[in-house]
Amino acid sequence: MSDATKMGTDNPTYEDDGAFAPPGILPVSSSKLPGWDRDFVQIGMSESEAPKKNAVVVRSAYKQYKTRQGTNVVLHNFNMTVKEGTIYSLLGSSGCGKTTILSCCVGVKALDSGHVLINGAEPGTRASGVPGKHVGYMPQDIALYGEFSIREVLQYYGRMYGMSSSTVAKNMDFLIAFLALPKPDRRIDSLSGGQKRRVSFAVALIHSPKLLILDEPTVGVDPLLRQSIWNHLVKLVSTGKTTVIITTHYIEEARQSHTIGLMRGGRLLAEDSPELLLKQHNATLLEDIVLKLCLQDNCDEDNESSSDSTTTDGSSVPTITLPLPKKSRWKKISEKERHSAMNAFNLSPEKEGSTCSSTSNNDGSVAQSDVVINNNSTEKLDPTCPEQVVGLAYTKVENGAEGKADPLQPCFDRGYLSDCSDSNDSSASAAMRRKLALEYSHEENSMKTNLKNSVKDSFNRIYAMSHKNIVILLRNILLLLFMVFVPASQIVVICLAIGQDPRGLHFGVVNKDIANSLNNCVVPSGCLTTDNFTGSVSCLFLDYLKKHDILDLKIYESEADAVESVKQATDWGYMVFPENYTLHMRERAIFGIHAEPAVIYGSRIKFRLDQSNLQIYRENAKLFFKTFHEFTKNVSEECGVDPVQTDLPLYVRYNEPKIWHNS
Numbered sequence: 107m108s109d110a111t112k113m114g115t116d117n118p119t120y121e122d123d124g125a126f127a128p129p130g131i132l133p134v135s136s137s138k139l140p141g142w143d144r145d146f147v148q149i150g151m152s153e154s155e156a157p158k159k160n161a162v163v164v165r166s167a168y169k170q171y172k173t174r175q176g177t178n179v180v181l182h183n184f185n186m187t188v189k190e191g192t193i194y195s196l197l198g199s200s201g202c203g204k205t206t207i208l209s210c211c212v213g214v215k216a217l218d219s220g221h222v223l224i225n226g227a228e229p230g231t232r233a234s235g236v237p238g239k240h241v242g243y244m245p246q247d248i249a250l251y252g253e254f255s256i257r258e259v260l261q262y263y264g265r266m267y268g269m270s271s272s273t274v275a276k277n278m279d280f281l282i283a284f285l286a287l288p289k290p291d292r293r294i295d296s297l298s299g300g301q302k303r304r305v306s307f308a309v310a311l312i313h314s315p316k317l318l319i320l321d322e323p324t325v326g327v328d329p330l331l332r333q334s335i336w337n338h339l340v341k342l343v344s345t346g347k348t349t350v351i352i353t354t355h356y357i358e359e360a361r362q363s364h365t366i367g368l369m370r371g372g373r374l375l376a377e378d379s380p381e382l383l384l385k386q387h388n389a390t391l392l393e394d395i396v397l398k399l400c401l402q403d404n405c406d407e408d409n410e411s412s413s414d415s416t417t418t419d420g421s422s423v424p425t426i427t428l429p430l431p432k433k434s435r436w437k438k439i440s441e442k443e444r445h446s447a448m449n450a451f452n453l454s455p456e457k458e459g460s461t462c463s464s465t466s467n468n469d470g471s472v473a474q475s476d477v478v479i480n481n482n483s484t485e486k487l488d489p490t491c492p493e494q495v496v497g498l499a500y501t502k503v504e505n506g507a508e509g510k511a512d513p514l515q516p517c518f519d520r521g522y523l524s525d526c527s528d529s530n531d532s533s534a535s536a537a538m539r540r541k542l543a544l545e546y547s548h549e550e551n552s553m554k555t556n557l558k559n560s561v562k563d564s565f566n567r568i569y570a571m572s573h574k575n576i577v578i579l580l581r582n583i584l585l586l587l588f589m590v591f592v593p594a595s596q597i598v599v600i601c602l603a604i605g606q607d608p609r610g611l612h613f614g615v616v617n618k619d620i621a622n623s624l625n626n627c628v629v630p631s632g633c634l635t636t637d638n639f640t641g642s643v644s645c646l647f648l649d650y651l652k653k654h655d656i657l658d659l660k661i662y663e664s665e666a667d668a669v670e671s672v673k674q675a676t677d678w679g680y681m682v683f684p685e686n687y688t689l690h691m692r693e694r695a696i697f698g699i700h701a702e703p704a705v706i707y708g709s710r711i712k713f714r715l716d717q718s719n720l721q722i723y724r725e726n727a728k729l730f731f732k733t734f735h736e737f738t739k740n741v742s743e744e745c746g747v748d749p750v751q752t753d754l755p756l757y758v759r760y761n762e763p764k765i766w767h768n769s
């Protein structure tokens with residue numbers, strides 16, 4: 107054993123002999139622990155050692171799922187109290203809501219109404235430590251990365267919780283041996299269902315959390331391993347620092363827990379230590395008690411009695427604020443079935459009758475009966491015991507003294523009890539609540555420390571997740587190619603399609619200025635006002651257009667032919683030079699504003715553009731204005747005239763620096 111472990115470190119480690127060593131605690135060899143099926147581990151603590159804080163408190167929990175078939179009420183006025191440093195076994199038939207309440211405790215699901223408090227605060231708040239490294243959750247469904255090996259999964263979660271590599275390695279070695287896992291290099295997706303569940307269990311344990319929430323960890327596990335798992339859990343909680351909530355279908359193994367919560371139809375039927383339950387029901391097997399309480403519950407249903415349940419202090423907890431639905435989903439067994447079950451478990455009809463003695467009082471509370479199995483109401487309340495704070499609050503409502511509101515509601519609503527002060531409560535209750543708040547608030551840190559921890563946690567998570575994503579990507583070459591090449595090809599396609607000017611657009615030309623314009627088009631040069639000017643101005647304009655390399659010009663003999671080719675989607679439009687265009691252009695250049703109207707009309711080029719594609723329509727319109735501008739500018743300069751005089755009375759700055767919106 108290392109010195110560090112003996113002295114206690116921040117990160118507890120598992121020792122080679124299978125013992126667990128929380129900070130400052132010397133580990134005990136697991137081989138020294140008796141097996142649960144031969145000699146149940148004695149986990150009872152003396153009163154002086156008993157933990158004072160509630161690690162988890164659930165009150166008046168209500169949850170329903172909406173399905174196509176209707177509404178399924180899963181939790182129904184559910185109450186649960188889990189003390190710190192204990193094992194709490196949640197028992198109940200399949201579908202009674204165990205997983206749902208555990209999901210609410212870890213913040214994966216939210217209650218429709220009621221309260222869950224972890225370490226005195228609602229899940230999701232920093233004070234509760236959930237989610238985070240203080241909680242280890244083993245869900246019922248496997249949620250592991252199939253591409254990872256066992257080692258990588260454990261390392262991933264270790265990084266997530268900010269553990270050092272050496273601590274992860276040490277704990278991993280222990281867990282692999284302890285849970286009889288396959289070789290650490292085996293990939294998760296090559297493991298059997300049971301092996302995956304054990305890896306999931308190891309994940310929940312790797313960081314030695316203060317709160318372990320395990321949803322059926324022993325399903326499909328070899329009896330010997332099941333025994334060691336329980337021994338290990340017992341050892342973990344024996345330090346008083348770790349709390350375990352566990353669900354199981356193997357009722358008898360729950361004997362090793364400190365508290366058993368028996369669920370049925372979304373409610374808690376009983377909550378007490380196994381020893382007390384066995385004693386009070388005069389039973390030797392927990393199975394008998396489960397059956398008895400279920401039968402009792404059916405009787406209660408028959409009698410349409412109150413839907414109240416019990417808290418740890420044994421007092422009944424009446425429905426307080428919730429508009430609770432009827433228990434319509436509970437299956438009723440026939441009289442015959444009931445009697446044969448009674449006989450099978452050696453329960454006399456008299457006893458059976460007595461289980462039905464629970465009755466409702468007028469105020470809605472439950473009268474005392476044997477279903478209320480742990481009635482401590484005569485005990486004097488201890489102001490230092492937070493367990494009883496809750497009990498007092500509920501007792502007060504039960505007595506009908508202060509109406510039907512939950513006295514703890516204002517405190518819970520703020521998410522953290524230490525914020526609470528309620529002047530309406532009795533002074534005893536308020537004092538005890540303050541005491542409770544104080545007990546939790548000792549873990550509060552300064553803002554600076556909180557910020558530092560938060561940054562550190564975030565960094566750990568980002569690092570772990572980045573590492574995970576890289577590994578997953580490298581293991582999935584197809585995914586990698588897809589992730590790299592799809593965006594790259596998208597960008598290329600977008601640039602090709604949108605990012606460039608269109609090229610080679612077919613465009614018709616009807617040039618009435620010259621006969622046989624295709625062959626006779628001579629591009630003139632020189633000033634068009636001089637006598638020695640030869641050639642056609644229309645050819646000059648077409649020459650400017652061709653320079654832009656956008657249009658692929660095609661000569662038509664008539665306008666009708668050009669129109670037809672646009673309609674046939676062969677061309678994107680056409681232009682028409684009127685007859686004597688060159689002559690009219692020259693006269694217009696010579697006479698300027700004094701030119702005859704016929705000259706002005708005769709010097710206009712007609713454009714008709716296809717409008718099926720607005721983008722191309724706009725590009726072409728822009729091209730013509732731009733070309734005409736260049737054309738007039740150059741022609742004017744040839745003649746020694748200021749281009750402004752011949753230009754359109756528009757000042758469009760195509761070639762100058764662009765201007766943008768500020769925002």
Ligand SMILES: Nc1ncnc2c1ncn2[C@@H]1O[C@H](COP(=O)(O)OP(=O)(O)OP(=O)(O)O)[C@@H](O)[C@H]1O
Binds near residue numbers: 173200202
């Ligand atoms: N997301 C959901 N939508 C609708 N119904 C759900 C959903 N999740 C659970 N349920 C239903 O809620 C009820 C309680 O489910 P839950 O998983 O909490 O039961 P359980 O006690 O954990 O059962 P088991 O022991 O079989 O795991 C079941 O009837 C289930 O069908």
